[in-house]
Structures are given as C-alpha cells and as structure tokens.
Amino acid sequence: MNSKKWDKVATGVLYFIAGIMILILAFLLIYILVNGLPHVSWHFLTSSAKSFQSGGGIGVQLFNSFYLLFLAMLISVPLSIGAGIYLSEYARKNWLTSLIRSSIDILSSLPSIVVGLFGFLVFSIQAGLGFSILSGALALTVFNLPLLTRNVEESLNTISESQREAGLALGLSKWETVLRVVIPEALPGIVTGMILGAGRVFGEAAALIYTAGQSAPPLDFANWNPFYIASPLNPLRPAETLAVHIWKINSEGIMPDASQVSAGASAVLIIAVLLFNFGARYISARVYRRMTGGQ
Amino acid sequence: MKNYTADDKYIKALDPNKHELAIYTDDLHVSYGSSEAIHGVSLAFERFKITALIGASGSGKSTYLRSLNRMNDNIDGTKVTGKIMYRGLDINGPGINVYEMRKHIGMVFQRPNPFSKSIYDNITFAPKRNGLKDKNKLDELVETTLKQAALWNQVKDDLHQSALALSGGQQQRLCIARAIAMKPDILLLDEPASALDPISTSTVEDTLLALKDDYTIIIVTHNMQQAARISDYTAFFHLGNALEFDETSNVFTNPKIQATEDYVSGRFG
Numbered sequence: 038m039n040s041k042k043w044d045k046v047a048t049g050v051l052y053f054i055a056g057i058m059i060l061i062l063a064f065l066l067i068y069i070l071v072n073g074l075p076h077v078s079w080h081f082l083t084s085s086a087k088s089f090q091s092g093g094g095i096g097v098q099l100f101n102s103f104y105l106l107f108l109a110m111l112i113s114v115p116l117s118i119g120a121g122i123y124l125s126e127y128a129r130k131n132w133l134t135s136l137i138r139s140s141i142d143i144l145s146s147l148p149s150i151v152v153g154l155f156g157f158l159v160f161s162i163q164a165g166l167g168f169s170i171l172s173g174a175l176a177l178t179v180f181n182l183p184l185l186t187r188n189v190e191e192s193l194n195t196i197s198e199s200q201r202e203a204g205l206a207l208g209l210s211k212w213e214t215v216l217r218v219v220i221p222e223a224l225p226g227i228v229t230g231m232i233l234g235a236g237r238v239f240g241e242a243a244a245l246i247y248t249a250g251q252s253a254p255p256l257d258f259a260n261w262n263p264f265y266i267a268s269p270l271n272p273l274r275p276a277e278t279l280a281v282h283i284w285k286i287n288s289e290g291i292m293p294d295a296s297q298v299s300a301g302a303s304a305v306l307i308i309a310v311l312l313f314n315f316g317a318r319y320i321s322a323r324v325y326r327r328m329t330g331g332q
Numbered sequence: 333m334k335n336y337t338a339d340d341k342y343i344k345a346l347d348p349n350k351h352e353l354a355i356y357t358d359d360l361h362v363s364y365g366s367s368e369a370i371h372g373v374s375l376a377f378e379r380f381k382i383t384a385l386i387g388a389s390g391s392g393k394s395t396y397l398r399s400l401n402r403m404n405d406n407i408d409g410t411k412v413t414g415k416i417m418y419r420g421l422d423i424n425g426p427g428i429n430v431y432e433m434r435k436h437i438g439m440v441f442q443r444p445n446p447f448s449k450s451i452y453d454n455i456t457f458a459p460k461r462n463g464l465k466d467k468n469k470l471d472e473l474v475e476t477t478l479k480q481a482a483l484w485n486q487v488k489d490d491l492h493q494s495a496l497a498l499s500g501g502q503q504q505r506l507c508i509a510r511a512i513a514m515k516p517d518i519l520l521l522d523e524p525a526s527a528l529d530p531i532s533t534s535t536v537e538d539t540l541l542a543l544k545d546d547y548t549i550i551i552v553t554h555n556m557q558q559a560a561r562i563s564d565y566t567a568f569f570h571l572g573n574a575l576e577f578d579e580t581s582n583v584f585t586n587p588k589i590q591a592t593e594d595y596v597s598g599r600f601g
C-alpha cells in the first residue's frame with residue numbers, strides 16, 4: 038500500500054475511535070439525564086433528604102458540595118499557584134526539585150479512596166477534626182493540590198522563554214516579569230485547570246466518605262454564624278455531599294424512592310460537572326481575549 | 333576547516349580622546365558550565381555609532397552580546413569574568429543593580445517577542461512600571477517611538493489591537509520601539525532582521541540608521557551586506573575570540589587578518 042492509502046486508513050481508524058468515545062459519552066449523558074431529570078424539581082433541589090419516607094430532596098447535599106468545593110479551592114488555589122510558580126520559574130534543576138516533582142506526580146496518581154483513608158486517619162482522627170467539612174476540605178486539597186500545581190507549572194512552562202527575556206531586557210525584575218508578563222499570558226491555561234479541578238472535586242466521593250462524613254444533619258439557613266452547630270457555614274459539622282449521597286443511597290438507601298432520588302441527584306451532579314467544563318472553556322476564552330487585546 | 337590562530341589578531345584601538353566610548357569590555361571570558369565560549373574579548377564601542385558583530389555560527393557573537401547587559405545571568409551555570417565598563421562602572425562587578433543597568437542597555441532579540449498585549453501596552457508597559465503615569469506623556473511616547481521604529485503609519489489607527497496580529501517585520505519594529513521607549517543609551521540587537529523578508533529588513537535597517545543619532549548600537553548579523561551598509565565598525569568573531577576589529581570599510585575592503593578576509597569573501601572553512 039502506498040502512503041496515501043495508509044494515511045486514509047489511519048485517519049479512518051482515528052475517526053472511528055473518536056466516534057466511539059463520543060458515542061459512549063452521549064449514551065451516558067442521555068441515559069443519566071433521561072432517567073434523572075423527571076425527578077428534578079425545585080422542591081427536590083431545595084428540601085432536605087429523608088431516610089425512611091419518599092419525597093426527600095438534596096438541598097443540604099447540594100449546599101454541602103458547593104461549600105466544600107469553595108473551602109477546598111480556597112486552600113488549594115493559592116498553594117498551587119505558589120508551588121507552580123516556584124517550580125516553573127525559580128526552582129533550579131537539582132535532585133531536590135526533581136524529588137518534589139516526582140512526589141507531586143505520585144501524589145496525583147493516588148486513588149482517591151486512599152486519599153480519603155489518609156484524610157480519615159490524619160485529619161479526622163489524629164487532628165481531631167472528626168467527620169467534618171474541614172476534614173473533607175483538607176482531604177480534597179490533598180487530592181487536588183498535586184494536579185493543580187502541575188497544571189499551573191505546565192501552563193507557565195508553555196510561555197516561551199523569549200517572553201521572560203523581553204521583560205528582563207526592559208529592566209523589569211524577575212518577579213515583575215513573572216507577575217506581569219508570564220502569569221497574565223498563562224492565565225487562560227491556569228483558569229481552565231482550576232475550573233476543571235473544581236469539577237473533579239465537585240464529583241468526588243471516595244475521598245469524602247470518611248472525612249466529610251456520610252450524614253447531612255438539617256441546616257438552619259436562617260443562622261449564618263459559623264460557630265452555631267446547625268449553621269450552613271459551620272466548618273466542623275459533618276457534611277455529606279451530593280456525590281457521597283448518591284453512593285450512599287445506592288449502597289444502603291432504604292427510602293421507598295431511593296432509585297428516583299439517586300437518578301435525580303446523578304442528573305444534577307452531571308449537569309454541574311458539565312457546567313464546570315463549559316464554564317472553563319468560556320471563561321478561558323474570555324480571559325485570553327482580555328489578556329491579549331488591549332483593555 | 334582551516335586553522336586560524338587566535339594570536340593573529342587586529343583590534344583597532346579607539347583613542348578615548350578622539351572617540352567617546354559608550355561601553356567596552358576588557359578580557360571578557362564567558363563559560364557555560366565547564367566549557368568556555370568566549371576566551372577573553374576586549375572591544376570598545378564608540379558612542380552614537382553602529383558596530384556590527386560578524387562571524388560564523390557558534391563563534392560566540394550572541395554570547396558576547398548577551399553578556400553586555402548580563403542576560404546570560406539568567407542561564408544556570410554561566411560564568412562571566414573580566415570587566416564590562418559602562419560610564420566608569422564595571423557592570424560585571426558585584427553590587428551592580430542589574431535591573432537598573434538594563435534600563436540603560438536595551439536589547440532586541442532575533443525572534444520578535446512582543447508581549448501578548450496590545451501595541452500600546454507593549455510600549456507603555458515598562459515605562460509605566462517605571463513610574464510614568466501621565467496619559468498624555470504615554471500617548472506621546474507611543475507615537476514618537478513608533479515613528480522612530482517606522483511603524484506609526486501602519487498602526488496608528490489601531491493601537492489597541494493585539495501585537496500578535498502584526499506581521500513578523502512589524503512585530504520586530506514594535507520590539508525596537510518598545511526597547512527605545514525606555515530611552516536606553518545603548519541598544520543591543522541580535523540578528524534583528526534574520527527572520528524578516530527583504531522589505532522589512534531594509535525598513536529595520538533604515539530605522540537603525542535613523543536611531544544612530546541618539547543611540548549607540550551594537551548589532552549581530554549574519555548578513556555581510558547588512559553589516560557593510562549600516563555599520564561604522566565591524567568586529568569579526570571566530571571560535572570565541574574577536575580576531576579583527578576596525579572601521580567597517582577596512583574590514584570589508586582591506587582586512588588585516590587572513591581569517592577575516594576569507595570570511596568576508598566567502599572562502600571561509
């Protein structure tokens with residue numbers, strides 16, 4: 038066969054593989070949405086779960102998911118940006134930095150259930166945080182930080198060395214160059230990574246089962262004092278998230294409408310994750326335009 | 333390859349009483365890790381003149397040029413010894429504020445490297461960081477530098493478009509405008525026209541000739557005609573040594589060193 042034919046065959050195979058992936062994704066999405074959306078209502082989204090009767094909602098779990106996500110990102114975003122900048126811009130090539138890089142790679146490939154058990158032992162038991170939002174947020178940070186750090190580092194690495202030289206040759210200090218030349222250019226990539234990371238955290242269950250816990254005590258949405266036990270903001274209360282809720286219903290749910298609640302919750306979860314993904318594309322495109330085109 | 337010995341040199345001395353020197357190096361050595369790339373180069377550059385650095389690939393022109401504003405500091409493992417004298421100060425010495433020094437000795441690179449910002453911001457970025465805030469002054473700076481770089485007429489209607497949308501030649505002239513917006517004394521250019529087409533190249537050359545009134549220019553070039561056209565002095569580099577330095581007309585018509593003669597006549601190697 039000549040190379041032209043091979044080219045056609047190879048292209049065909051690639052299209053075929055891509056087609057299969059799209060089909061699987063489409064099937065999953067349609068299946069989950071068709072099964073779940075009929076059960077999603079305003080009541081479902083806002084009321085709290087019921088253990089034994091039907092008609093329970095996912096309001097508290099939904100709130101917990103977002104709050105946990107917020108806290109986890111609050112910790113991991115600044116840390117990952119700092120670590121990523123250090124690794125990309127300042128770290129010299131020596132055994133210490135390659136050790137740090139390998140550690141980050143190993144950490145990022147740990148199964149999340151291992152992170153969860155580690156969080157359970159260290160944050161819940163040793164540090165005495167129990168099953169709490171704080172334990173959960175810390176576990177999520179352990180789960181998320183390596184990936185975010187690598188993302189920041191790689192986004193910065195894609196910026197050509199000539200941009201740094203341009204800044205330095207104008208008499209800017211290294212830090213000014215990093216802060217005002219390199220980071221703005223890398224921002225679309227960094228933001229995309231952060232949002233995709235947020236989506237990953239939002240859908241995470243295994244790392245939270247033994248850290249944030251599996252119970253969602255009713256919340257008093259009238260009291261936002263973080264020290265009050267039923268306050269939504271209290272970081273020391275146990276907080277089952279949406280993903281954990283789905284896992285729990287499917288393994289031991291005994292309410293009569295367990296499968297409907299599970300289907301509805303899955304649909305909400307998948308929509309949220311999709312929103313994160315589309316949001317990432319949209320926002321990074323906007324950031325890119327803002328960064329490159331004048332004011 | 334023919335062997336040319338480094339002992340056979342002709343470096344014209346510039347009498348400081350007749351020629352005002354902008355910068356000179358004294359026995360400059362540069363090494364990357366354990367290998368030395370510049371083996372003791374002493375050259376002087378006259379103020380408000382254009383000096384061309386020519387020589388074969390790998391002869392150390394970029395290395396030498398980049399050490400003049402200490403851009404090599406940023407490469408791990410480089411070592412620069414010897415003196416670089418600028419305004420009576422050894423800027424290769426300790427205690428020099430490198431960032432401050434680079435405001436006086438600007439640089440334009442081989443590949444155009446505008447920031448991915450607007451044309452306007454590319455030029456005003458560093459002056460703003462330096463404390464120039466007045467909007468009128470900034471506007472004026474953008475206009476004068478773009479005019480000096482022969483770019484104003486092409487971009488004046490759309491100063492806020494992204495610099496990345498410009499052609500390669502326009503980007504390079506923007507980089508020149510950006511460098512002179514800092515009002516440096518000395519402008520170092522490393523093959524600024526090598527990525528450009530002939531028309532853009534000749535525009536850049538005209539730009540440099542016009543800038544000569546206010547700036548001392550040191551330019552690396554592979555293009556012998558370019559060196560002959562625009563420079564007042566030429567230094568010929570070979571294997572990390574400057575073998576000949578003289579007025580450009582002498583270097584091209586009457587070189588004193590065999591290696592230079594072979595190189596400029598294309599019989600090199």
Ligand SMILES: Nc1ncnc2c1ncn2[C@@H]1O[C@H](COP(=O)(O)OP(=O)(O)OP(=O)(O)O)[C@@H](O)[C@H]1O
Nearest residue numbers: 364369387388389390391392393394395396407554
């Ligand atoms: N970053 C670096 N690390 C190690 N060695 C380097 C580095 N840059 C240059 N060299 C070496 O230093 C020597 C001089 O290189 P330099 O780039 O200064 O030559 P040049 O005259 O500018 O060549 P060209 O005309 O190809 O640009 C070469 O042997 C090169 O391999």
Ligand SMILES: [Mg+2]
Nearest residue numbers: 393394395522
């Ligand atoms: Mg070079």
